[in-house]
Amino acid sequence: MVIEIDINADLGEGMGQDEALMPLISSCSIACGGHYGTDESMRRTVILAKKHKVKVGAHPSFPDRDNFGRKVMSLSKQELSEAVYYQLLHFYAVCETEGVTVNHIKLHGALYNYAAIDAPAADAVVEAIVETKIRPKLYLPYGSILHKKAENIIPLQFEAFIDRTYNNDLRLVSRSDPNATIETAEAAWKQLQGMIFKNEVTTSEGLQRNIVASTYCIHGDNPNALVILDHIHSQLHNAGIQLL
Numbered sequence: 001m002v003i004e005i006d007i008n009a010d011l012g013e014g015m016g017q018d019e020a021l022m023p024l025i026s027s028c029s030i031a032c033g034g035h036y037g038t039d040e041s042m043r044r045t046v047i048l049a050k051k052h053k054v055k056v057g058a059h060p061s062f063p064d065r066d067n068f069g070r071k072v073m074s075l076s077k078q079e080l081s082e083a084v085y086y087q088l089l090h091f092y093a094v095c096e097t098e099g100v101t102v103n104h105i106k107l108h109g110a111l112y113n114y115a116a117i118d119a120p121a122a123d124a125v126v127e128a129i130v131e132t133k134i135r136p137k138l139y140l141p142y143g144s145i146l147h148k149k150a151e152n153i154i155p156l157q158f159e160a161f162i163d164r165t166y167n168n169d170l171r172l173v174s175r176s177d178p179n180a181t182i183e184t185a186e187a188a189w190k191q192l193q194g195m196i197f198k199n200e201v202t203t204s205e206g207l208q209r210n211i212v213a214s215t216y217c218i219h220g221d222n223p224n225a226l227v228i229l230d231h232i233h234s235q236l237h238n239a240g241i242q243l244l
Contacts, residue, residue, distance in 0.1 A: 005196060006215040006244045007162070007229070008139065010059055010108065012037055012045035015221045022048050024229040026243040027055035027215065029106040029139070032091035034061035034083065035069025042094045050100055057104035057136065060087035062111050069109040070175065077124045084111075084128035092134060104157065105129060106139035106217075107146075113172060116144035126150050141170070142212035160195050160213035162188050162232075163222050165204045170211065173204050183224050185231035192216055192232060196241065 011018045012030035022028065030045045031037035049056045061069030063083045075083065088105065095102050107115055107125065115121040122145045129135065135154050140146050142158040150156060163182045165173040173180040182188045194200050201211045218225050236242060 001240065003196060003241045004244050005241060006055075006157070007232075008057075008106070008159070008215050008217050009220045009225070010106075010217070011049075011220045012041050012059070013220055014041065017220055017226060018045060018048060020226050021218075021220060021229065022052045022054055024226075024233055025054055025218075027057060027103055029057045029059035029104070029108075030091065031059050031061075031108070032087045034063045034087050034111075035065060035067075035108055039090075039094060042091060043098065046095055046098050046100050050098065055103035056095065056100055057106055057139065058088050058091040058102060059106055059108050060084045060091075060111070061108035063087075064110075069111065072110045072114050077120045080121060081124040081128045081131075084125055085131050088128065088132050088134075092132065102134065102136045104137040104139050106159070112140075115146045116141050116171070119145055119149065122146040122149040126153060129154055139215055139217075143170075157215050158213045159215045159217055160201065160211050162192050162216050162218045163225070163228060164219070166201050166209070166211075168203045168205055168207050168209065170201075170203075170209055177204075179204060181219075181222060182228075183222075185224070185228045188218075188228045189232055189235055193239065 006027050007025045008027040009025045011028045013036045062073040115125050126149050137155045137157045139157050139159045200208050
């Protein structure tokens, strides 16, 4: 039996790898102005995705270009909701112009991690999505606060990471830790296999933890992303896996 999975990447972030990575993934999350992105970068990435038949999603964040959206900002719930809302509207307008359906939303960086554990932030995100009147899937971690807040309101797809390490509580290891990113293709493939076939991930402290996901992310700003994806693709057929 063939197992179908989605591999997604965060793109449109000015990292210079988008054209090489796009043929190797099945969905992409495109920066929409919070941490990075302009009309032109969004349009260019959407057109590239359309060319390769890759599903597109919005990648909103804290409105913090200086820190690339990787630090928690002290915003009121209303301020955060408005920031996400306007990023989504901006991205939706680009997609409409290009005739592309929005498949999903995936939060970026610090907002992804913060909304997973903070109820007001999660509420702000859900309210922003609902306010747009468009409800694509929301990529998010299973069992998170955001999962609980969005359930039965927004379609959900649970996500895990190919190229990031996990703490015992299944939060991602902080990027300030030198071991936060998986850099070798073999280690990334081993982690992906474990998540697909055993629903498990080995934490940074060596524990086996259950994990639920059907979309698996590799970061477009990982300098080894192309090598990792090339290796994964060389293994997929023999492992009985194909991309959606």
